[in-house]
Amino acid sequence: xxxxxxxxxxxxxxxxxxxxxxxxxxxxxxxxxxxxxxxxxxxxxxxxxxxxxxxxxxxxxxxxxxxxxxxxxxxxxxxxxxxxxxxxxxxxxxxxxxxxxxxxxxxxxxxxxxxxxxxxxxxxxxxxxxxxxxxxxxxxxxxxxxxxxxxxxxxxxxxxxxxxxxxxxxxxxxxxxxxxxxxxxxxxxxxxxxxxxxxxxxxxxxxxxxxxxxxxxxxxxxxxxxxxxxxxxxxxxxxxxxxxxxxxxxxxxxxxxxxxxxxxxxxxxxxxxxxxxxxxxxxxxxxxxxxxxxxxxxxxxxxxxxxxxxxxxxxxxxxxxx
Amino acid sequence: xxxxxxxxxxxxxxxxxxxxxxxxxxxxxxxxxxxxxxxxxxxxxxxxxxxxxxxxxxxxxxxxxxxxxxxxxxxxxxxxxxxxxxxxxxxxxxxxxxxxxxxxxxxxxxxxxxxxxxxxxxxxxxxxxxxxxxxxxxxxxxxxxxxxxxxxxxxxxxxxxxxxxxxxxxxxxxxxxxxxxxxxxxxxxxxxxxxxxxxxxxxxxxxxxxxxxxxxxxxxxxxxxxxxxxxxxxxxxxxxxxxxxxxxxxxxxxxxxxxxxxxxxxxxxxxxxxxxxxxxxxxxxxxxxxxxxxxxxxxxxxxxxxxxxxxxxxxx
Numbered sequence: 056x057x058x059x060x061x062x063x064x065x066x067x068x069x070x071x072x073x074x075x076x077x078x079x080x081x082x083x084x085x086x087x088x089x090x091x092x093x094x095x096x097x098x099x100x101x102x103x104x105x106x107x108x109x110x111x112x113x114x115x116x117x118x119x120x121x122x123x124x125x126x127x128x129x130x131x132x133x134x135x136x137x138x139x140x141x142x143x144x145x146x147x148x149x150x151x152x153x154x155x156x157x158x159x160x161x162x163x164x165x166x167x168x169x170x171x172x173x174x175x176x177x178x179x180x181x182x183x184x185x186x187x188x189x190x191x192x193x194x195x196x197x198x199x200x201x202x203x204x205x206x207x208x209x210x211x212x213x214x215x216x217x218x219x220x221x222x223x224x225x226x227x228x229x230x231x232x233x234x235x236x237x238x239x240x241x242x243x244x245x246x247x248x249x250x251x252x253x254x255x256x257x258x259x260x261x262x263x264x265x266x267x268x269x270x271x272x273x274x275x276x277x278x279x280x281x282x283x284x285x286x287x288x289x290x291x292x293x294x295x296x297x298x299x300x301x302x303x304x305x306x307x308x309x310x311x312x313x314x315x316x317x318x319x320x321x322x323x324x325x326x327x328x329x330x331x332x333x334x335x336x337x338x339x340x341x342x343x344x345x346x347x348x349x350x351x352x353x354x355x356x357x358x359x360x361x362x363x364x365x366x367x368x369x370x371x372x373x374x375x376x377x
Numbered sequence: 378x379x380x381x382x383x384x385x386x387x388x389x390x391x392x393x394x395x396x397x398x399x400x401x402x403x404x405x406x407x408x409x410x411x412x413x414x415x416x417x418x419x420x421x422x423x424x425x426x427x428x429x430x431x432x433x434x435x436x437x438x439x440x441x442x443x444x445x446x447x448x449x450x451x452x453x454x455x456x457x458x459x460x461x462x463x464x465x466x467x468x469x470x471x472x473x474x475x476x477x478x479x480x481x482x483x484x485x486x487x488x489x490x491x492x493x494x495x496x497x498x499x500x501x502x503x504x505x506x507x508x509x510x511x512x513x514x515x516x517x518x519x520x521x522x523x524x525x526x527x528x529x530x531x532x533x534x535x536x537x538x539x540x541x542x543x544x545x546x547x548x549x550x551x552x553x554x555x556x557x558x559x560x561x562x563x564x565x566x567x568x569x570x571x572x573x574x575x576x577x578x579x580x581x582x583x584x585x586x587x588x589x590x591x592x593x594x595x596x597x598x599x600x601x602x603x604x605x606x607x608x609x610x611x612x613x614x615x616x617x618x619x620x621x622x623x624x625x626x627x628x629x630x631x632x633x634x635x636x637x638x639x640x641x642x643x644x645x646x647x648x649x650x651x652x653x654x655x656x657x658x659x660x661x662x663x664x665x666x667x668x669x670x671x672x673x674x675x676x677x678x679x680x681x682x683x684x685x686x687x688x689x690x691x692x693x
Contacts, residue, residue: 066485067381068384070492073496076496077496092500106379106385110389111389112389113406121389137393137455140460144460146522147520148487150515151487154480155479156472159472167468167475170469173466178463188530188594191552196511222625222667239509240510241510242481242512244560267628283507284507285510288481288512346684347658350683350685364687368684371684372681
């Protein structure tokens with residue numbers, strides 16, 4: 056079974072195969088309500104319905120074709136009993152929803168956790184899982200102690216400011232900061248806090264496991280209206296104020312690197328190395344990344360980043376000589 | 378005629394027909410299969426079957442002649458097509474909606490799943506601000522078939538390349554499919570080695586075969602115990618000691634409570650089983666000088682070698 060990204064045709068057919076059973080169960084639904092439920096424009100619903108009534112069973116006469124009729128903007132579907140229930144979930148859909156559910160359960164203090172556990176149980180048994188194997192999927196996200204996640208969750212729900220003690224890799228020291236939390240984003244297997252940091256006066260991503268202590272303040276946090284967690288999927292994502300890094304990586308490294316980090320550009324060089332450009336989430340994180348590449352990276356720019364990496368390398372090496 | 382009409386007609390006919398239809402009947406009776414040549418029909422029909430199966434439509438083959446073993450006709454069994462009645466309560470649908478929204482990346486699939494499950498529930502309320510997001514890399518192509526294997530208890534075999542580059546065919550009784558450290562792993566009993574092993578899904582080759590051999594998952598099986606941090610994963614594990622200095626010891630106390638810890642001056646030492654020294658080096662680098670590999674000596678030396686390009690450049 057393939058689970059490559061669904062094509063436009065897949066998505067349309069999937070929607071139509073849902074639209075028909077929905078209308079059989081809910082005759083008279085308006086095109087506006089259908090558009091809202093299926094998350095598409097009203098014109099898209101109309102086009103789908105126009106397609107449906109030229110389809111049906113062999114013979115393709117009046118009693119064979121799917122009957123679609125309108126009363127005002129209300130829609131009725133008939134002679135399509137065989138489409139009476141939706142298509143079952145594909146394994147890829149089931150896994151995505153199940154894994155999402157497990158990620159939600161990693162967030163402490165969710166009121167919906169109990170209902171979600173019930174739903175996942177029903178889901179597991181309905182998906183053809185053999186008895187006892189419903190919970191064969193696990194999701195582990197590193198987030199440090201539950202009490203910090205609880206404080207952050209509370210702060211996000213109530214839009215409140217937080218004071219925290221945080222280990223800063225660039226300063227190699229604990230720092231005390233006041234932050235306005237915007238969201239919690241899990242990527243690369245761990246939770247990050249996205250927040251406005253009053254210490255640096257800029258937006259930052261903090262590793263939750265590097266928070267030593269967190270305390271809810273009585274002040275209200277300012278959260279941008281258009282905050283969108285999906286734009287934080289990659290730590291090295293593009294933001295206008297941040298600098299572009301460029302360096303070359305060895306052929307041994309290039310296979311996984313390009314998958315793991317969203318490169319702005321990738322150029323193959325004559326000797327098989329790749330020149331990549333990406334946007335840094337922070338210089339300390341970028342320096343640590345370069346050190347991890349070790350001998351598999353060269354030609355680093357800008358100079359300040361190379362300097363930062365050298366300083367960090369010197370600090371680490373000093374502890375390992377002797 | 379649009380291809381999508383032909384696909385809907387094909388599903389409708391195969392779902393509705395009381396008996397399986399041969400390719401010849403499909404060509405003659407179903408609207409959209411009137412291609413000018415046999416070859417053109419074959420191509421169109423093959424392509425359609427493939428697309429529909431990829432979407433999860435169960436097109437199956439049957440024999441029209443009960444005394445023949447030749448499977449020459451097609452059907453869509455209703456019980457395998459229809460979503461079973463789940464009787465989800467409204468609060469359960471609402472909770473699943475949160476589950477579908479938290480996913481970053483493959484959200485489209487979770488969204489499609491949610492629509493199927495929520496046909497009987499009130500529609501979503503618009504305008505709630507999302508403050509959570511999780512990228513679980515759940516769009517990897519092999520996960521779907523591994524999910525089937527692990528939930529249905531079927532033995533899997535696959536070609537696998539280890540971190541050190543050695544490749545071999547593995548036969549595994551899959552116990553758990555698990556996301557950790559940002560990667561998906563399949564954990565189970567490796568039949569040839571007769572031992573529990575963890576395999577990274579991204580290192581499996583695309584041809585994964587399922588067999589119907591049955592097996593039991595040991596009760597209280599703890600997958601996480603077989604799959605720790607990235608540095609633990611590897612065939613030959615050796616103990617390593619990492620020292621956190623006074624300013625960083627809280628981190629180890631907070632996050633590594635299950636490992637053996639001991640006082641070392643004003644710092645703290647942690648003993649770790651290490652199967653992948655390079656992953657340990659990568660992990661220690663992340664502490665930027667606040668952590669030190671105390672032993673083994675060879676891994677210490679390897680860390681210095683690894684950093685050498687950055688150190689030489691300073692001296693030059």
